[in-house]
Amino acid sequence: MDIARYSLSKPINIWLIALCFIVGGVIAMGKIGRLEDPAFTIKQAVIFTYYPGASAEKVEREVTEQVEIALQQMWQLDKLESVSKPGFSRVTMEVKPTIDGPLLPQIWDELRKRLRDIQGSLPLGASAPVVIDDFGDVYGIYYSLTAPDFTAYQMREFSRQIRRELLAVDGVAKVQVEGIIEEQIVAEIDSYQIAGLGLSFPEIKQVLASNLKPFVGGRLYIDDKQIRIPVESSTNRVEEIENLSIVLPGKNASIKIKDIAKLSVQPVDIPSGLKRYNGHPAITLGVSAQNDINIVEVGEKIEAKLAQVLKQLPAGINVASIYDQAKVVEKSVDGFILNLELSVAVVTIALCIFMGWRSGIVVGGTLLITVLGTVLIMWLYDLQLQRISLGAMVIAMGMLVDNAIVVAEGMMLRMEKGKSAFESASFIVKRTQWPLLGATIIGIAAFSGIGLSDDATGEFLFSLYAVVLISLMLSWVLAVSLTPLLGRYFYKVGQVTQEQESHSFLHRGYLVVLKAALHWRGLTLVTLIAITITAYASFGLIKQGFFPPSNTPVFFVHYWGAQDSDIRATEKYMKAGEKLIIETQGIESLSTFIGESSARFTLVFAPEMPNESYGLYLIRAENAAEVPRLAKEISDKLRKNNPNVEYFAEVMQFGPGAGAKIQARFSGHDPEILRSLSEQTKTIFRQDGLIRDIRDDWREKGIVLIPEFDDIAAGVAGVSRSDFSDAVKFYTDGLTIGQLQDGDYLYPIVAKNQKQSENKLFGLENSLVWSSSQRTYIPFKQVSGNITYQSEELLINRRDRVRTISVKAEAGYQETTGEAFARIKPLVEAIQLPDGYQLEWGGEYESSRDAQAALGQGLPLGFLVMFIVSVLLFGRARQPLIIWLIVPMAVVGVVAGLLIADMPFGFMSLLGFLSLFGMLIKNAIVLLEEIDLQIDEGKEKAVAIVEASLSRLRPVSLAAITTILGVMPLVFDPFFADMSVTIMGGLAFATILTMIAVPVLYSIFYKIDVNRN
């Protein structure tokens, strides 16, 4: 098979392909979808069930348990977690990771069906379970609306209008409006007055209900026509309610509602969540775009629409962007494209300098067409430009150039020696095509473990694998077809046949070193091993960052009060904290979320579940570089200001944030035993001294106040539990007596006692209870004796149906989690567990174990492919052995590079590391092939080693230098920085390794003595 000869003889075909790639690539560049993260389905559904009035334990027993049993029967279920709180149950279901995203809606359908089936067996008073399955939706364009001079009602109207308009924008899937100040109509009633009148709540409820609902009316049939007779319904105003009359029981007099109640519209006492922006109440609008769409374009359209809507609304409305994914994507993609262009330019220029402008054009041209072709194919296969696929392109860059350089360099040398273009091209391509293909496959196979695993990782990282696969295969195809063609146009056939090339200084220097190394090959080997071991040993010195901190200047401070704190307290303290933050220098904006987290505005941000004691500050700094300092300064300030609560600062990172790194999970039945186990574990953690942020997830118990219900006295007086409960509600947080629909908003009408003494408990104890059977008011004390005070569980967590308490902690500031974990693991495992109780380790320990299991399937296969290909290429055993002996040494350059640059080794460096394998193996293969070929051609073995090495020096070091220069611009991109340093450092050393270690190992394996001279 002589591909080169074919392409040179039928250049038009090759040009056609190139043209397709160029034109198609340019078109694709404009049209390809752009996202922040790969579209990824979070395979979770959350089931909420309300059961007002029940304690956490009752909820767990009567609701959570039932829901869990129903879910347990689904084969798709992977994990089940639940939280039972007083009055509320939340079950989180995770579907098996092997199930594909498109199947999910069907699963959620089944889930709903199962929940419908159990609905009948749920206790009376429990709501129907609500399934939330759009949990992973990303509201990437996130606005806050503040209008300090307008009322809550007006703000609600504005947000409604804006939402309506935004929903009409092409490409917008959902607009989530949150933070609307919930309002209620409060009827302040003097209980003694209605007691005097003999009026009761049921009667007032009745009056409201029968006047505020919509009425049907009738219809007449007159003269073949239908005529509708509607009943005028209420105009739904507060005044209307005020003017409703109630007939006094037993009398013929009636009284108006306004005579017994003072009505007013007020914010609800216990809001479900509050949003604030720069210290003002705000409404947030989260826009989620349709899948697989160019978010940048949608973002522009939304912005235009928003400007248009705001023009029609009165001045004084401020819509600010909290997070703009479109801008982030635009910036990162544009930045990346610029880097890519820069890289291509740098590579081309480097080639021009080292190999002459002709080679620069030949290789640079191939590179450009490869990149464009890759983009075209990505577009055709619906792959988007996002973090992972962009990363893949950078990774592939190094390897892309390699193939072209090997071919171009070989062809150039041959033509310089006076051979024709045809002959040279054919020679070099025939000689290198299989080694190059093999090396390329090996490079691809290095990533197959990540890309082909059929679980979540596979789904998230699939584009990485796809892009590497496309670009590398393309680069090989183009290297063997297009490069010779370009070479034919640009390279000149040498006039003189130089017998002895004038070796450059570099060549001579290398020759001396190589000969020395070969001569003292034992020493060389020992030195290499020593260096490698040193590198491994000093790996611990490298900073460990998982995902690089984002260059978006945003960070979070989480607020956690005691679990039993009221949302009003959270609001109070959060507001106090706001002041401190706003006055800090270097803050651009502050968004405050009280009682619940912000929306998921980027895929990797996992919002906290609603909790009255939780709050979140989302702080945007003026400058990304200031973020770590500000995060520390602000959290210190907040902590000092309010030591009663906990503040955790979190810097936004590119990748997913993880929960606590150290987690010990105890599961069993008795909450007291679980708590005591947790307490023992916490003590162990505390005694360690270094471990910090120790907490558990059952949190504090709360106070419950139980007024006795005296059945006998209540029976005599005719007071039912419902009457009693009405009284308790009326005297505390208000009794809902009706609802008023106004437009799209439903106001609850809440009756409260007019005389609001500060001591509500006293008020309740001395209150009156309506007896519905005796139609009279009875003193509260008559039907209720003592009040008992108890503590109760507020959170009961279960995992896979067993009560589980997790003790969480973080490792000390200057150590890795692994070290901290190793210290405490034996101590915690020494705790005596009662029968039926279990300890399980979560956090990083579990992650790595899960990952091992997941990768256990993919990685070995990848390595097997790599190994088999390397054996097949040579058909011998020793050459592949040499290659695989060299591979572990690659770590040396990586460690050195990261240490010098003071960069952390993170996820992206790991990817760079994998790509390094590919490049290293490729160089080794080509060199070994060359040695073998030269020996086959009849050269003396010792000479062949030296000659072959010498002939590979230029392409190998050129490829290395160009790649190093190519990824250099990325050092300034925070996301790719550690990866580019890994590649640069690793490659620099890998080059030396290939050029010295491969010949040395070859000479050892084949027992070839090389004389120093």
Add this chain to the structure above:
Amino acid sequence: MNRILIGVLLLCLQACSEQVKQEKTQEPIVVQLFETKRVDVSSEYEFPATVSAVKSVDLKFEVSGRLIFENLVEGSPVAKGDVLARIDSAPFERQVSEAKIRYEDAVRNLARIEEVFKKNVASQSTFDDAKSQYAITELALANAKQDLSYTTIKAPFDAVVGARLIENNSYISAGDTIANLQDRSKLYFTFDVPERVMTANAGNRNIKATAHIIGQEDNIFDITYVEHETSPNPITQTYGVTFALDGKVSNLFYPGSRASVKIENMSEQHSAILIPIKSLMGDKNKGFKVWKFNPEMNNVQAAPVEIASLQGEFAVVSSGVNVGDKIVSAAVNQMSKGLKVKEYKAEY
């Protein structure tokens, strides 16, 4: 997914991490302490009451006639003996004159017949008739005079006119209520006391009671015990209890107003230990604990406490802490057994 991504890294990292030792420092945490105090607490009750006057009398004429005079201004005070209303007395005066004539005639007739009877000319029966006639006419005269006096109504006691039900010049039938007089020398507060409160306080007179009228929350009066029912209301099982207020302030409000009565039980007064609710933490078996400061060791220890009641932001504890104990009153969830702490002293 997150876990797997991180796990990938860990695979590479775990083997090759090196221990970095850091000095263990356990500096005592500065905590805010609260010194428990003994305070007097007494049980207190509040009841809705209605205000009533000591006496409330309806005024009625005993004779019929047309009203010619009334001095009944609602709400105005009247003194004992003041004329309040009068009906036209002319018919009654005429009746008196007529009775008088008949009486005088009977007197003369009796004198005559007695003369004749003494001479044994008239019979015994004639004489008896004349005597009877005399007595009857005498009575009729007295009746007529009394009816005449009934045309005027005078105030029977110092009182306030509560309500006037008639207009001047209207015809009044005997027995019609024309007005209501209230004796406001005292005002009564009547309210229902739940049976269990009644039982708990049977015979106890050591109480301090105050009342205020709804709408006048700032005017608080002392009231005193008057009487109580001894059998409960059959429906509500509560006992009616009456307290009284001296009439000096009676012009400030009126019978029928609604009032709120607060009763403090002085004999149940006892001293108790108050601790802030913030310092409480849930403990085993639905109980509570606080973190007690140990001044010798400078650390904290958990102490189970029992709550008797809540008073504002404080809890009354029945056991577990002693007076003078210092307990942690802030950031209790960050405490642990034996934790070294330092007391926070405010700078001012």
